[in-house]
Amino acid sequence: MWKRILALIAMALLLVLGGCGKLASSSSTSTTSTTSNRKVQTTGNYSSTGYNSIVTEGHYKTSAARGVAADYANNSLDVKGMETGLLQLSEGVFSPDKYSFQEGQYLTSSNVQNWLGRQSKSNSTGLNPASNGSTDPDKRTPEYLGTMLEQDFVTGSGSKTTLGGISIALGMNAVDYYQKEQYGATYQTKISADQQETQGKKIAQEVVTRLRAKEGVGDVPIFVALYSLAEKDSLVSGSFFAKATATGKTLDKWDKVNQQSGVLPTVNNAKAINSNDATAFSNFQTQVQNFFPNLAGVTATVHYTDGSLTQMTVNIQTQFYSQTEIMSFTNYVASVANKLLPSNAPIQIIVASVNTTQAIISRSASDKEFSINILQNY
Incomplete structure (x- = not known):
């Protein structure tokens, strides 16, 4: 019974995603390309301007890092908010007329888990700064990066399907929740909008550098959007506030994203x-x-x-x-x-x-x- 209900809810949500990613009423068409080694199919777009999704050998490719990234979000609403919002913003860089959508394939679960941690002797890849040892809310060094999300966009079909671009959402903490001792009370450090932006841009450049070093990424455009995460008890999700694209090794001019939720x-x-x-x-x-x-x-x-x-x-x-x-x-x-x-x-x-x-x-x-x-x- 619940499977049926959830399926219907999921269908309805896809209809509503048109506001965030232009995923409106559906088109049932799909295309299939076959080679001697593999079969690649597109699902058919959700609207005249929505993305097709890639299916390989009859299987939808999930992201190995999604579950880890979702666990780090303060508010479950932010998981959906980041996904649909990033898809919408990506349309300005990767046109649905030229690209098909695929869940992120280049960030592994270990990548995300380590990158979201603090930099330390045991975690040299941590994107959050090392602790300064203080547990005072106003004196400690907070963890600025709360979670992250990857979405991929591919071109071509069949054996010629290739990566065309990558979109990354960086969820920045407006509030960093922490404990002074394991299983103890939860405390919080407020992080200003200016701090989120400054640290977010710095982290974004490092993420681009690391992605460029991954096999298969090459010189495809990498789009990065900064997202301010909602507080734990918020009734609404957070919002994106800045975006930029790296066509080479560095991110180009940053643009403001004006989003509000209430x-x-x-x-x-x-x-x-x-x-x-x-x-x-x-x-x-x-x-x-x-x-x-x-x-x-x-x-x-x-x-x-x-x-x-x-x-x-x-x-x-x-x-x-x-x-x-x-x-x-x-x-x-x-x-x-x-x-x-x-x-x-x-x-x-x-x-x-x-x-x-x-x-x-x-x-x-x-x-x-x-x-x-x-x-x-x-």
């Missing part, structure tokens, strides 16, 4: 990122809550790039048990969303009880109407 309704008297979107959501929330009295909550996370809404995810917590109630409520939510929620932006609405996802309502940036998927929970 929650609706705002908390602690915080100012909304966009007052019009906040008002639209408030009106939507009021109508939805008035329709059924037994709702546990209606909230949303929003993401903006250069001031434009690129993703809204609405979560509606219910106490429904009747399938007919769920059907009626879901249809009503979709109709209200069509009228009140912002247009020209990808939106996903998840209707769920404490233990069960009951319905998913979604719309891509180019669609005018929401699609509805009511899950049959037997």
Whole structure:
């Protein structure tokens, strides 16, 4: 049962990724190239501008380093935020018309584990600075690099498939969590935006140098984006703040990335990122809550790039048990969303009880109407 539910959720998420990586409604076409030694297939792109994914000998190549990198993230939301955000930013360097996507193949799990550590006698490759011995939050040397992610982009097909470029996301800590003793209390050191940027750019250049030394990388473009990781208890993911491309040994000019994330309704008297979107959501929330009295909550996370809404995810917590109630409520939510929620932006609405996802309502940036998927929970 859960496998079916998770599969449906995954399908819906792919539809919504259009806001972050232009992965919208699907195209079922695929291409296959065969040689005497291997077969390489592309999955078919998720939209007219999305990436094809590479499948070799019938198998999707996963990244050996992904699990390690995910373990180092403070917030699980950052794992998805970095993946979809990096894919979106990569389109400006590696056009989906010319490149296919492949999970990172050049950073190994040991690479990532060692590089994310501190530099020391036992770990000469650590990208974080050596400890100065202090455990005082304001005096200790923090760990600036929290996690990292690799995505590859290939060209050609069949036996002529070759690496065309590499994208790297470096997750920089806004807060470095640490313990003074094993199993002891957790303390934290705040890291300013300026420190994240300075250290991030320094680390990025070292990563490029190390990648260039790896067999098979050669002189392909290496795109690097810096990401500010969210705090542990954050309700939203972090955001990218800088990017650069190395066409040779060094990274070229750095450009600013203007991304913001927030929650609706705002908390602690915080100012909304966009007052019009906040008002639209408030009106939507009021109508939805008035329709059924037994709702546990209606909230949303929003993401903006250069001031434009690129993703809204609405979560509606219910106490429904009747399938007919769920059907009626879901249809009503979709109709209200069509009228009140912002247009020209990808939106996903998840209707769920404490233990069960009951319905998913979604719309891509180019669609005018929401699609509805009511899950049959037997």
